Amino acid sequence: MAPALTIADVERIAALAHLELTADEQALFTRQLADILAHAQQLQAIDTSGVAATAHVHADQQSERPDDPRDSLSTSDALANAPDAAPDAGLFRVPRVIGG
């Protein structure tokens, strides 16, 4: 059995997922995710020893192509939806990365 989900778990997951949750959201998700995970516990009763995992149903499909350069989006198209672009430099601008 997985241990019961705590608010601290939810805080830890939110940090991993880059989500800033309010206290209300934390409380709500702790309860709801615990319900969902409790339901998922029924899988533990199934004997899966020696069973391969399916990540993808057509995993055997060949999908290689020649590695030739091709046209892609232009820089201006790629930047057009950016909330803060520097089109002349061809860059996306972001807030500072290193804390002051």
Add this chain to the structure above:
Amino acid sequence: MLDSSARTIRDDIAAGNVSAVDVCRTFLERIDAVNPSLNAFNLVAADRALARAAEIDRQRAHGVSAGPLMGVPVAVKDNLCVRGMRTTASSRILERFVPPYDATAVERIEAAGAVIVGKTSCDEFAMGSSNENSAYGPVCNPWALDRAPGGSSGGSAAAVAARCAPLALGSDTGGSIRQPAAFCGVVGLKPTYGRVSRYGLLAFASSLDQIGPICGTVSDAALALGVLAGPDPADATSSPRPVPDFTAALTGDITGLRIGVPRAFVAEGVDDRVRSAFDEALDTLRRAGARLVDIELPHAKYAIPVYYLVATAEASSNLARYDGVRYGHRTADDGRLELQDMYRRTRDEGFGAEVKRRIMLGTYVLSAGYYDAFYLKAQQVRTLLRQDYDAVFEKTDVVAMPTTPTPPFRLGEKTDDPLQMYLADVFTVSANLVGLPAISVPCGFATETDGAAPQRLPVGLQLTGRLFDEATLLNAADAYERLTDWHVQRPG
């Protein structure tokens, strides 16, 4: 004209009986009339549609050969990119996103002559079964405005049911085409995984997502699939398999077709009215010459937890791209904002509750210490489910189930309890986990008398086929449709 099939509209335009512009105008007027009460569209692209229709009329005047969807108005789910047309996935985080490219599915229908009339509402990033998880308000079921149209392609299904377009595109990750089709009394097809390119579909769960048509008849589903299907260099998971003539497969003859019925699986938790419509549909198929075969799907009862572990794990990874840098919403910067805070606040402001819940669940099941117990375990049970279907398809050609355990539920009825909402997907998620093609066709109505006025609520029959055998699947569904008139009934 509003009641015509896509095929009939195409033929009428090709024959010169009506212009593409007149067809387009008629459907745009219908959208104007009914959309305020349904909220099925996030965006109506009237000017673009009329210009496209005029171009099609000009081409026809010059004898340019018509495509198979010549002049057919099509509504496109708002998680499919259309170049230059705002595409939001019903999320705040993409409120102002204008794609610089077309989804392959969009490119193909337009190359076939389709006229895109607008973008339809859906659950945010296609996560939901009621269309209530849209940042732009819920969609109402055209049969009963206080009820959910289903989800996540609820806008597409409601639009077709309300005759805003004869054809719509949806996407189906766990039932998101079939369940709203069932709830709205129309036809919805999820093709085999890999049959239709996913390029330009805003990804939810990449091993499960598939694009398909929602329409009024099985014949139109065959027509649309013929246009959508085929390999695409832009999607490595699209299949190189040849695409058969799906329309030619619709013979109306199902003599000797073996239809598997998982009696034990559908015995529990099914509304009596759904059960009786389902039993009657089986009887119709049997009288048409099909042979009903009792089958077992021992792991199907685990499909819901498997699905919600796999789909959310993939979603948590796919949605990491929405970070306020390259596109979409970014939180306001007070000058002191740092990068990590920008990510967190942007995502908190941009995502709705269900999307956050699924990102959280997916992040949890992929995190150290829980990966084996949840994610790996789910993938192993996914293998067992595939083996169930492999065994079943040795002795049957298609599998029949109700599409949903209940008729359309009320708006608001399940929003406080996500697990209850998830459980409503019990009959649809398996096809996605195994990659199988599946279709929902109207098979009756449930009468609801507990409100002020009695309501007629649509019920859907789901048929599931072998991998890449949409031809047999569509033929079975079409044969059923020929013997019934549920599909021609429309809400008032």
